[in-house]
Amino acid sequence: MRVSELETPALVIDLDIMERNLRRVADYAREHDFRLRPHTKTHKLPVLGRKQIELGAAGLTVAKVGEAEVMLDAQPPELLVAYPVIGRRKLERLMAVAARTRVTVSLDSVFAAKQLSDAAREVQTEIGVLAELDAGQGRVGVSPGDPLLDLGRQIQRMPWLSLQGITFYPGHVPAPDEAGLEELAKLSALIEQATADWKRAGLPLHIVSGGSTPLLFQSHKIAGLNEIRPGTYIFNDKNTWYNSACGMEDCAGSIITTVVSTARPRQVIVDGGSKTFSSDRLAGSNEVSFGYIVEAPDATFAKMNEEHGYIELRQSKQEFTIGDRLRIIPNHICVCMNLHEKVYAIRGDQVVHEWRVEGRGKLQ
Numbered sequence: 001m002r003v004s005e006l007e008t009p010a011l012v013i014d015l016d017i018m019e020r021n022l023r024r025v026a027d028y029a030r031e032h033d034f035r036l037r038p039h040t041k042t043h044k045l046p047v048l049g050r051k052q053i054e055l056g057a058a059g060l061t062v063a064k065v066g067e068a069e070v071m072l073d074a075q076p077p078e079l080l081v082a083y084p085v086i087g088r089r090k091l092e093r094l095m096a097v098a099a100r101t102r103v104t105v106s107l108d109s110v111f112a113a114k115q116l117s118d119a120a121r122e123v124q125t126e127i128g129v130l131a132e133l134d135a136g137q138g139r140v141g142v143s144p145g146d147p148l149l150d151l152g153r154q155i156q157r158m159p160w161l162s163l164q165g166i167t168f169y170p171g172h173v174p175a176p177d178e179a180g181l182e183e184l185a186k187l188s189a190l191i192e193q194a195t196a197d198w199k200r201a202g203l204p205l206h207i208v209s210g211g212s213t214p215l216l217f218q219s220h221k222i223a224g225l226n227e228i229r230p231g232t233y234i235f236n237d238k239n240t241w242y243n244s245a246c247g248m249e250d251c252a253g254s255i256i257t258t259v260v261s262t263a264r265p266r267q268v269i270v271d272g273g274s275k276t277f278s279s280d281r282l283a284g285s286n287e288v289s290f291g292y293i294v295e296a297p298d299a300t301f302a303k304m305n306e307e308h309g310y311i312e313l314r315q316s317k318q319e320f321t322i323g324d325r326l327r328i329i330p331n332h333i334c335v336c337m338n339l340h341e342k343v344y345a346i347r348g349d350q351v352v353h354e355w356r357v358e359g360r361g362k363l364q
């Protein structure tokens, strides 16, 4: 089938670009001796998890137990659940995953560690643990210094848990720009200090895990880091590009829409709104726009309802008529993948695969 024959809205993945993104990061990881454990919350597709492993990833990362269950189909040598797993039923499901591959969990509380240890003891299976450090985002993670060391010591004492080291997520640094590089230097000093304290306390430090797509190619500047777990890099999106962490030519995911109304002057309505694109605004910007319109770069994707996208053409000389197709690079591709039941892998103008997004909606 040709791309022009797809029903819209259709999320398409340009395989040539995606493969280049994957290879670039695999090469970077090899060059700097990083373990690569890509976060699969972006693509949610075991077939792509498998590809990442074939390109040298040591394992895969997920956020949810449901995603871990799905990613078993990629036959990963190991899975990192980079999210505290709380609750008995969830932990039972996680132990079923751990019967099939080695599992590591990131956590930031003795509460989570104790529940994990109890669940692991019941099935007599050792679970890896990374103690989560808040590197500045203020989301999960304990503070450096005594809180981190106390957490490490307590995890180490718990049966059936194997403390592997430290993890953090530098989500507070959205771009590798001047301000971002200053933050990076602070982050590096913080990790250097935290790992030195950790070692001095006699705690095991096999893994120092971090990494995000905006800082991906700066990861070697973070002292002591030995594992990266980027997610968005496989496709990239307008956020990544806008924040100078990739070029537009590196965006593999886009959504093809059809113009369904031209009733108002200098505005067209396309057949995708917030249920197609999500309502995520552009990161690190006050601009209200929901994607980059490839056929009309100076038009603005200004507003959305659930099934309607409002494209403003006041700044643009372009004219469109009903039935025209517009390809739009979304602000945040990860949430788009979660919204689509199936996506299309393309090469040139040919659709080469239709993939069911197995990991979509796996929120539990």
Ligand SMILES: Cc1ncc(COP(=O)(O)O)c(C=O)c1O
Pocket (backbone or CB within 6 Å): 039, 042, 082, 169, 211, 212, 213, 214, 229, 230, 231, 232, 233
């Ligand atoms: C804990 C954790 N690790 C890694 C990632 C991957 O980040 P990115 O998508 O910027 O590559 C995320 C993204 O949300 C995350 O929450």
